[in-house]
Ligand SMILES: NC(=O)C1=CN([C@@H]2O[C@H](COP(=O)(O)OP(=O)(O)OC[C@H]3O[C@@H](n4cnc5c(N)ncnc54)[C@H](OP(=O)(O)O)[C@@H]3O)[C@@H](O)[C@H]2O)C=CC1
């Protein structure tokens with residue numbers, strides 16, 4: 336097991352939603368699992384006027400996100416966790432000299448013997464990231480001569496290629512790249528990491544993992560919820576920035592990458608960057624027209640309940656052109672993937688919540704069982720990222736009896752069937768990794784920029800292109816019908832079932 340040094344976790348923006356909803360439950364789980372170091376404290380820092388006790392009340396005792404977790408636990412046990420939490424009121428702004436914060440850290444360090452190792456977690460609006468890094472450096476709080484210093488940066492990392500580059504350059508003035516941990520919570524998901532293991536710890540998949548055997552790759556990320564209370568944020572972002580540029584391109588990089596020489600962070604990250612750099616950038620309007628589709632959900636009824644359209648959501652402009660559905664077809668220009676189309680879509684207000692990667696294999700080059708009734712293009716490897724995590728392999732088997740009638744069969748594996756039951760939540764895993772100095776599951780500067788390089792032309796085209804289409808789709812359906820135009824020669828997208836076990840298995844190419 337890796338060693339976790341004693342340390343302080345300072346959270347900027349600690350009065351906000353992310354701290355209560357994700358960070359505290361993750362830290363609490365680590366505490367329960369005895370994964371936190373012996374001498375460890377969390378110092379929340381924001382402008383809100385809170386005391387240590389008020390902060391503990393907010394993020395532990397009265398937190399709706401911890402309610403279920405703490406219900407059955409003894410009070411003194413919960414207090415054991417809460418007592419590790421402190422709060423520092425930054426006064427009116429984040430752009431100050433941090434002398435108060437520095438003094439507080441020094442006091443906590445002495446009292447709790449945390450040895451000067453500090454993680455600064457930036458959980459504020461992104462416009463403050465560089466300012467906070469600068470203020471920390473000005474106050475001498477980024478230097479590593481008396482313990483390491485790390486900076487975790489939340490998404491979104493930039494709004495475009497230009498802003499991502501600026502942010503990287505801005506942070507690099509005050510922290511070195513090895514000190515910076517850019518979070519992408521999809522990389523913290525077990526099943527996303529399992530893509531690497533499935534590919535590179537088996538000898539049965541990798542020989543087929545190329546243009547000779549793979550017909551196309553299809554990735555779906557669907558959410559049944561709408562924009563919820565985040566209309567204001569989402570309307571400035573959209574599906575492409577919110578999900579595709581980061582989470583989905585991270586998944587793509589793991590599907591596309593070459594085998595790393597080992598499992599060290601830089602060995603894996605080098606290959607991911609190469610993969611992202613090999614995505615064919617779409618530069619002319621015709622290509623962008625042919626290969627990208629955007630849409631918005633419109634008002635409708637889902638399971639008997641009225642659902643607002645995107646433009647009616649709180650915080651959303653009534654004439655908004657922000658997409659809640661994005662589908663992109665693209666190619667990968669390298670030896671392994673030449674000519675293999677990738678179809679990737681992400682959307683809100685779909686029939687169900689699901690994320691899956693589907694590897695569609697080619698038809699055998701010579702058809703022996705011509706009247707079999709099943710097209711052998713139906714060989715698929717379905718990697719279900721969430722929920723009902725698992726892997727399903729679809730293949731043809733002979734129907735007992737005369738002749739050679741073929742039927743589809745499934746070989747499946749479900750995570751839930753593993754004997755080891757405890758699967759860490761994404762934030763739990765990522766926080767622990769950062770505490771241990773392991774950046775494998777964090778995005779490197781060049782990785783983020785390579786992803787933006789691919790996405791930028793699409794965003795520009797959607798913003799400034801001539802007659803760009805914006806489709807509507809009723810909440811609760813699988814997006815606009817026109818999305819099938821993208822998948823032209825194949826017929827339509829695969830619509831996954833609610834669970835892997837109930838996979839409908841249909842798709843027009845079958
Ligand atoms: N919430 C989530 O589920 C997710 C959030 N993120 C990212 O994490 C970061 C934090 O998100 P979240 O907690 O939801 O955000 P919040 O809007 O809740 O903001 C966090 C804190 O930042 C401070 N703040 C908010 N607005 C401003 C402002 N205009 N100027 C200065 N300070 C401000 C506030 O603290 P105070 O006023 O006390 O200083 C607030 O409590 C963001 O970058 C977000 O994109 C990423 C993924 C998911």
Ligand SMILES: O=C1O[C@H](COP(=O)(O)O)[C@@H](O)[C@H](O)[C@H]1O
Nearest residue numbers: 490520521558577578582690721
């Ligand atoms: O980063 C984000 O992710 C969530 C979806 O995360 P998941 O782990 O539930 O799949 C998404 O709802 C949100 O809009 C986006 O900002």
